[in-house]
Amino acid sequence: MKKIIVPVDFSEHSNYALESAAILAKKYNADILALHMLEISETILTKGETDLQAETIFFMKLAEKRFSEFLQQDYLEGVNVTPIVKHFKVFSEVNDVAQQHNADLIVMGSHGSSGLKEIFVGSNTEKVVRHAEIPVLVVKNKPTNLSFDNVVFASDFSENAVTPYLNASKLFEKLGSNLHLIYINTPGDNFSSSSEMEQTVADFLQKADGNLDKLSEVKFISDYTVEKGVLNYANVSGADAIAVATHGRTGFAHFLSGSISEDIANHASLPVVTFRKK
Missing domain, CATH: 3.40.50.620 (HUPs)
Structure with a gap:
């Protein structure tokens, strides 16, 4: 840096x-x-x-x-x-x-x-x-002890999250951080079974890293919303910061769809690092 x-x-x-x-x-x-x-x-x-x-x-x-x-x-x-x-x-x-x-x-x-x-x-x-x-x-x-020892990286493990994940991995490796990967499962249309979640993450890691070495480290969290799942896990895990991918929507598209990453950045008490999807 x-x-x-x-x-x-x-x-x-x-x-x-x-x-x-x-x-x-x-x-x-x-x-x-x-x-x-x-x-x-x-x-x-x-x-x-x-x-x-x-x-x-x-x-x-x-x-x-x-x-x-x-x-x-x-x-x-x-x-x-x-x-x-x-x-x-x-x-x-x-x-x-x-x-x-x-x-x-x-x-x-x-x-x-x-x-x-x-x-x-x-x-x-x-x-x-x-x-x-x-x-x-x-x-x-006001920062008292700004640290990135333990960082929670929340992702939907979709194809367009590969670049943010690689950029986050690169940055936090330089900072000497321990990166915790989490997948938030929510009720409704976005609900996934255990096998579906594991397959999604496996496909993602194979494409991003070329291997499945980190698959056993991914935490699968169930909560009512992605935002609550991320903030709750960050709290109980003693995280120093939260990392998320953002889609970079602007204008009317943003108004209609909102942004989970911006909601997290708005409401988290911890520092939040955003990485833009391509």
């Missing part, structure tokens, strides 16, 4: 994300790219070109000053931090910056959400998770 991106909006939770990134940067000798996206109002955007340029420069300077002050944190001592300010608040740009700088990880803070606000508005973190092509670490609390 060489480069970590942290989107910063000066909130308490982005402070948690920055501190988490600092812990990882010190542990793995990585650099931090602190990214602030300057939101420019529609009023400014409708002005003439000269006025727009002048006001954009003014707000950029204010943002840079506040950004510089925000980055004066004791926990960043000894860490190489590069501040980046973007003109517009477009969350796909976080992924663009990650690709441009060949970053390994995005770290974001989130307060979580629930109810209608979550459905209709979502959060900045959810938007980044949907667009990101690299892993996204979502943290909810």
